[in-house]
Amino acid sequence: MYGLIGKITAHAGKRDELVEVLLAGAKDMPGCSSYVVAQDNSDADAIWVTEVWVNQASHQASLKLPAVENAIAKGRPLIAGFGDRVMTTPIGGIGLALVR
Amino acid sequence: MYGLIGKITAHAGKRDELVEVLLAGAKDMPGCSSYVVAQDNSDADAIWVTEVWVNQASHQASLKLPAVENAIAKGRPLIAGFGDRVMTTPIGGIGLALVR
Numbered sequence: 001m002y003g004l005i006g007k008i009t010a011h012a013g014k015r016d017e018l019v020e021v022l023l024a025g026a027k028d029m030p031g032c033s034s035y036v037v038a039q040d041n042s043d044a045d046a047i048w049v050t051e052v053w054v055n056q057a058s059h060q061a062s063l064k065l066p067a068v069e070n071a072i073a074k075g076r077p078l079i080a081g082f083g084d085r086v087m088t089t090p091i092g093g094i095g096l097a098l099v100r
Numbered sequence: 101m102y103g104l105i106g107k108i109t110a111h112a113g114k115r116d117e118l119v120e121v122l123l124a125g126a127k128d129m130p131g132c133s134s135y136v137v138a139q140d141n142s143d144a145d146a147i148w149v150t151e152v153w154v155n156q157a158s159h160q161a162s163l164k165l166p167a168v169e170n171a172i173a174k175g176r177p178l179i180a181g182f183g184d185r186v187m188t189t190p191i192g193g194i195g196l197a198l199v200r
Contacts, residue, residue: 034195095134
């Protein structure tokens with residue numbers, strides 16, 4: 001498995017909109033077993049996106065999906081910057097969706 | 101929802117064992133919709149645990165479950181230290197298990 005944990009900082013007041021854009025783009029992604037968008041409780045402009053994919057190739061392929069390309073285009077002007085970004089190898093747990 | 105993203109550093113050579121202990125303890129936790137244990141790809145001793153709970157109370161309650169208490173007891177001597185720890189409010193996404 002391949003995992004990503006990333007922090008994104010929205011422009012002031014744009015966090016909710018950015019969350020909605022990301023969630024709208026992440027509905028039907030082959031090879032994705034987890035994709036969670038969360039607000040940072042101690043930073044009013046920050047969100048965290050945590051992802052689990054079957055492998056790195058399926059994550060790469062997702063970036064070419066029309067819905068994801070659309071989300072990236074809509075999201076980019078809402079983003080002030082990217083923070084921590086960690087690549088991981090998930091081993092297991094709860095809430096890993098069956099992957100098509 | 102209530103989320104946690106945390107980095108844990110194992111003692112050298114103990115990461116795999118710590119991952120297994122955490123996963124063994126996290127099998128049946130009411131209110132947990134996601135709990136993923138992952139290796140850090142760029143730090144051979146580090147793991148990341150990402151969690152989504154129905155609310156903060158269910159996370160607190162989980163710490164009193166016998167299986168979780170057992171995992172904490174077994175895991176503690178394997179842990180060298182705790183790193184980043186972020187509290188979040190997950191909004192949605194893929195791979196959030198139905199919660200009992």
